Amino acid sequence: MNILLLLVPLALMLLVVAIVAFAWAxxxxxxxxxxxxxxxxxxxxxxxxxxxxxxxxx
Structure with a gap:
């Protein structure tokens, strides 16, 4: 269960990066x-x- 403390914020950061890249394009x-x-x-x-x-x- 401790891995979720790492994976959930990492997934959210990747989502934000993807949205920023799409908006930039x-x-x-x-x-x-x-x-x-x-x-x-x-x-x-x-x-x-x-x-x-x-x-x-x-």
């Missing part, structure tokens, strides 16, 4: 735009690499 704008990051993987921004030049002089 919300205030920082982490949840503002949920669509763009999901669609950015589908965007084809880069041009394909050019094929290597052939050198038939050898």
């Amino acid at each position: 919300v205030r920082g704008g982490q949840f503002e735009d949920l669509e763009t990051p999901a669609l950015s993987i589908l965007a084809d921004d880069e041009a394909p690499p050019a094929p290597p030049e052939r050198n038939d002089d050898a």
Whole structure:
């Protein structure tokens, strides 16, 4: 039963840390735009690499 004297305050401190981290993320704008990051993987921004030049002089 003595372990509860340690575990209950520890659990409450972890809960407070999780709430503070969530509030920090919300205030920082982490949840503002949920669509763009999901669609950015589908965007084809880069041009394909050019094929290597052939050198038939050898």
